[in-house]
Amino acid sequence: MKLIxxxxxxxxxxxxxxxxxxxxxxxETGSERSAVEVAVSAFKDIGVGESFIDGAGNAVLDLLGTEAGPTLLVDGHADSIPLHSADKWSCDPFGGIIRDGRLYGLGICDQKASIGAMVIATEALVRSGWRPKGRLVLVASASEEQMEGAALRPVLERYRPDMAITTEPTDARIFTSQRGRAKIEMRLEGRPSHAGHSSLGVNAASFAAGVIWKIASSFPRLGSSGVQLDINCIDMLSSPYPSVSTIPGGATVRFDARFGPEQTRDSLLSHVMEAAKEVEAEWVGESPGIEVGYVKAIVTTWTGYRVEVDEFADAWSTPHDSPLVKSAISAVGEIGSDSRLGSYSFCTNGSIICGELGIPTIGFGVGEEDGAHRIDESVTIDSIHRGTAGLAAIISSILS
Structure with missing residues (x-):
């Protein structure tokens, strides 16, 4: 009998x-020590298991049961984006203000309220006499806003969970998939010359403009998974800049890509290279050298843990008929909550958990996804209540 x-x-x-x-x-990301310490203190207040902060700056609660069973990891990132538009907030972004049934604060939707919900959900279970059949690992993770999953990897390698819940905002609904995200860089090496003798140069900026247009006219397009593949230019820098009557011999273009699970690291790069080759085929005269690769994300957490990774976050999807999804649907149904399934539009730590490592994952959290990164970021008190109840039900359904 599952305990709800x-x-x-x-x-x-x-x-x-x-x-x-x-x-x-x-x-703010890279400086989230205070929130991690609040989380680990709350883990310790539950009174069971081992609570600690690891070398990467993640707060962890390891609750090992007395019976054999799966390992479930429940993750929420403790960092927020840097504060922006401070003068436009109607309240103190760090005041913890409750007004008209909403709790306000930078990062409260994305996604510190879900950390609070998962902690109290676990405490409610423990106080009722429940212990996991298997292992429950709660994580208040660091530096997700710098790069999804980069700081969480040591926890995943330590515990190797069988399944996971990312608590990014879903307004207490079950999400089963997410688009991927990547930042691609194209580097062009032409030849500078005086603008009065342009034929002596190889204009990297003009070539870049052609590739940008080719990409813009080719996307978005529907991928084979039914998920929209979209690639957009987000910035371009020519060299020299600013130019003084000089044909630019170099250019760097960056593209943001959003994609479904059928895309790989190689296939995404090939889309950009194919566009460059089409421009090259129509180019009059010598064309610039072309290199395409991923932007490197350098992540440094509040503890000084540092890692450099490609800025590529996998798409992921967990089948609706999987044991994890079926258990979650049953659990929220038993408490009368919304059992409709959804999908994330933005990226989460699920990119490494499920997309890269193949660990079955669902999303379930407090707040609405479009409330993230906004002025006057907030969640409803009702969503905190529903998220806490839903997480307690799902955790107990899986590990009882």
């Missing part, structure tokens, strides 16, 4: 208080 505990008013109030404390803990 009621989330009483006591635990609803505790969830809101913890979320408020997290909202008050300033946690």
């Amino acid at each position: 505990p009621a989330i009483t008013d006591e635990f609803k109030d505790k969830a809101v208080r913890l979320c408020t404390s997290l909202a008050q803990a300033r946690s």
Whole structure:
């Protein structure tokens, strides 16, 4: 019999208080120590398992049961984007203000409120006498906003979970998939010359303009998975810049790509290279040298942990008939919550968990996805309550 505990008013109030404390803990990415420390303190307050902060700056609760079973990892990132538009906020971004049924704060939707919900959901289970059949690992992870999954990798390598929940905002619904994200860089090496003798040069900026147009006229397009593949130019820099009557001999163009699970690292690069080759075929005269690759993301967490990775975050999808999804649907149905399935438009740590490592993953969290990164970022108190109840139900359904 699966244990589905009621989330009483006591635990609803505790969830809101913890979320408020997290909202008050300033946690811009790379400087999220205070929020991680709030999380690990809350883990310890549950009173069971081992709680610690690892070398990468992630807060971890390791709750090992007395019976054999799967390992479930539940992750929420503790960092936020840097504060922007501070003068346009209607309240203190770090004040933990509750107004008209909403809790306000930078990073509270994306996604510190979900950390509060997963902690109190676990505490409610433990107080009811529940222990996992298997292992439950809670993580308040670092530096997701710098690069999805880069700081979480050591936790995944340590515990090798059988399944996972990313608690990015879903408004307490079950999400089963996500588009991927990549940042691609094209480098062109032409030849500079005086603009009065342009025929002596190889104009890298003009060639870049042709590739940008070719890409813009070719995308978006529907991928074989039914997910839209979209590639957009996000910036371009010619060299020398600024030019003084000089044909630019160099240019660097960066593209943002959004894609479905059928795309690979190689196939995405080939889309850009094919566009460049089409421009080259129509180019009059000598063409510039072309190199295409991924932008390198250099991630440095608040502990000084540093890693350099390609800025490529896999798409992922967990089948609707998988045991994980079926258990989650059953669990939220038993407590009368919304069991409709959805999909993320933005990227999450699920890119490494499910997309790269193949670990079955769902999303379930507090707040609405389009509330992230906004002025006056907030979540409803009702969403905190529903998220806490839903996570308790799903965790107990999987590990009981």
